[in-house]
Amino acid sequence: MNPLKRITLGLVAILGLVVDSRASISITIASPNTTSGLIYQSDGTSLNTTGFARVGKITGTIDFSKSAVNWANYQYWNNIFSDVNGSVGQGSTPSTWNFNSSGALSGSATGVSASAFSNGTLLYLWAFNYGSVTAGTYAAGGSFPVFTESDFTSGLVTQWAILQADEWTAPADNLSKSLVINQITPTDTRQIIAGTDVGTGVAMVPEPSTGALMMIGAAGLVALRRLRKV
Amino acid sequence: MKNKSIKFLGFCLLLSSASLVVGQTVSTPVVGFSKESLPSGQHFFAPSFIKPAVYSGTATISGSSVTGLTLSGSLGLTSFSDRPNFPTHYLEITSGSYAGTYYDISSNTSNSASLAQTPNTSGSVTVVIRPHVTLGDVIKADSGIGEYSDSISVYDNSGNFASYYFAGGMVTGDDFATPMGHVPVPPGKGIGINLGGNIQITNSGQVRNTALNVPVYPGAVNVVGMLNPSGATKLTSLTLGQQLDAYSESATLYDSSGSLALVAIAYSDGQDPTDDTFTPYNSTTSPSVQTKGTMLVNVGSAKYITVPPATN
Numbered sequence: 001m002n003p004l005k006r007i008t009l010g011l012v013a014i015l016g017l018v019v020d021s022r023a024s025i026s027i028t029i030a031s032p033n034t035t036s037g038l039i040y041q042s043d044g045t046s047l048n049t050t051g052f053a054r055v056g057k058i059t060g061t062i063d064f065s066k067s068a069v070n071w072a073n074y075q076y077w078n079n080i081f082s083d084v085n086g087s088v089g090q091g092s093t094p095s096t097w098n099f100n101s102s103g104a105l106s107g108s109a110t111g112v113s114a115s116a117f118s119n120g121t122l123l124y125l126w127a128f129n130y131g132s133v134t135a136g137t138y139a140a141g142g143s144f145p146v147f148t149e150s151d152f153t154s155g156l157v158t159q160w161a162i163l164q165a166d167e168w169t170a171p172a173d174n175l176s177k178s179l180v181i182n183q184i185t186p187t188d189t190r191q192i193i194a195g196t197d198v199g200t201g202v203a204m205v206p207e208p209s210t211g212a213l214m215m216i217g218a219a220g221l222v223a224l225r226r227l228r229k230v
Numbered sequence: 231m232k233n234k235s236i237k238f239l240g241f242c243l244l245l246s247s248a249s250l251v252v253g254q255t256v257s258t259p260v261v262g263f264s265k266e267s268l269p270s271g272q273h274f275f276a277p278s279f280i281k282p283a284v285y286s287g288t289a290t291i292s293g294s295s296v297t298g299l300t301l302s303g304s305l306g307l308t309s310f311s312d313r314p315n316f317p318t319h320y321l322e323i324t325s326g327s328y329a330g331t332y333y334d335i336s337s338n339t340s341n342s343a344s345l346a347q348t349p350n351t352s353g354s355v356t357v358v359i360r361p362h363v364t365l366g367d368v369i370k371a372d373s374g375i376g377e378y379s380d381s382i383s384v385y386d387n388s389g390n391f392a393s394y395y396f397a398g399g400m401v402t403g404d405d406f407a408t409p410m411g412h413v414p415v416p417p418g419k420g421i422g423i424n425l426g427g428n429i430q431i432t433n434s435g436q437v438r439n440t441a442l443n444v445p446v447y448p449g450a451v452n453v454v455g456m457l458n459p460s461g462a463t464k465l466t467s468l469t470l471g472q473q474l475d476a477y478s479e480s481a482t483l484y485d486s487s488g489s490l491a492l493v494a495i496a497y498s499d500g501q502d503p504t505d506d507t508f509t510p511y512n513s514t515t516s517p518s519v520q521t522k523g524t525m526l527v528n529v530g531s532a533k534y535i536t537v538p539p540a541t542n
Contacts, residue, residue, distance in 0.1 A: 023451075028393060030378045167426060171424050175383050175424050178378060
């Protein structure tokens with residue numbers, strides 16, 4: 001076969017493969033049971049059903065110093081975070097990423113673009129203590145950010161957790177992936193970017209003022225104990 | 231085969247011994263079982279065994295209705311109220327030019343069945359009716375599959391797929407609670423498996439001794455499995471070259487290491503399977519679909535891919 005014909009036929013073949021570009025993946029998140037893989041409030045109490053989660057990839061270098069909960073840091077993370085469904089319409093079926101009353105997280109996103117989340121892309125969970133997403137209200141193609149500055153200044157969004165596990169990678173085209181909360185390595189600060197391991201799950205980090213008050217309180221208790229000893 | 235080891239433990243020998251019974255030649259099916267190790271990573275996998283027939287004989291096809299059968303029990307959809315229902319049995323034509331083509335059974339009486347699709351043939355034919363192999367048959371608790379983490383993908387005819395998991399010792403939906411072990415894996419079709427660790431799939435059943443026509447659809451993820459449980463299948467042993475549209479439709483072969491590394495993309499010149507420069511493969515150069523492996527078939531129009539029998 002002459003080379004020109006081969007090239008022409010090759011182009012025909014490439015065009016014939018357009019179908020493959022429709023490939024999608026599916027992402028599911030799992031808290032295996034009611035006693036492990038849970039997301040807690042910063043004080044260790046159950047998150048219950050009020051909470052919100054985003055699952056996606058992070059583009060660019062992560063600045064680990066921006067883990068504190070505030071509007072500026074939210075904007076930083078929001079700018080580098082691409083949800084598996086939502087902002088660029090990746091998910092044909094929106095996820096419900098819901099918390100149950102124990103703080104167990106569940107949900108699936110199907111029809112996620114395999115080209116936007118190529119095989120091996122690290123996936124992250126960004127969980128909040130505010131917002132309650134139910135099926136149908138979080139439409140594919142919906143806009144982000146889902147929170148506004150007033151959500152922070154008015155004290156609604158006061159805690160979050162940003163998590164990742166080595167196993168949390170996007171699958172190959174036309175396959176599924178389950179992100180299991182228990183797969184997070186508690187001692188790995190690269191995986192618990194914001195949050196605290198509490199054995200049966202991860203507690204969110206509080207907003208700095210709350211955290212500072214808690215530290216002051218703890219310091220006061222220590223001082224009081226010392227005074228009493230004297 | 232590098233990282234996928236197969237131990238084909240038995241063509242336990244009810245082998246094709248032909249005997250004369252009341253003047254009729256009876257062929258006993260070959261049965262066996264295999265243990266196949268899948269390393270951690272991502273795979274397309276197709277079970278190659280089939281289940282014993284519940285009916286074999288003549289029947290009359292008219293539209294999507296089939297009469298002249300002798301059946302017992304319900305062979306139609308499952309009838310769960312708390313989970314999606316799926317076909318349980320399929321009818322396969324075993325004579326004439328449509329031999330090897332199969333259709334799901336929607337409902338049945340003691341002597342007839344309604345098919346989910348309308349065959350392209352009618353009149354008197356020979357047929358066989360078998361139960362579907364299901365996800366629960368393929369993925370069992372003793373396989374070592376990771377609960378909550380490992381996933382199974384089952385593909386439909388229009389480019390979508392459903393995800394299933396393993397939790398509480400059973401195949402479940404993506405809520406990790408709804409039992410979904412009854413999802414069928416149609417003959418010749420494969421599933422996707424994403425594994426965090428190694429597993430071993432033990433399958434058993436009858437080995438097909440006739441060719442199978444596997445339906446494939448445009449825009450769908452057509453995972454076509456081979457029927458030979460104990461050896462690789464060269465592309466040149468298929469009729470792929472005549473069945474794929476020349477220079478456009480393709481079959482993609484992956485390795486079985488868990489990385490889904492590309493082995494080959496095969497096209498057709500209208501007669502033979504070719505490589506990506508449209509040079510026809512011969513029996514020496516042809517890549518093989520690995521043992522119990524699959525190929526991803528990309529087509530522009532609905533058609534059948536004929537898969538050769540495991541035993542000739």
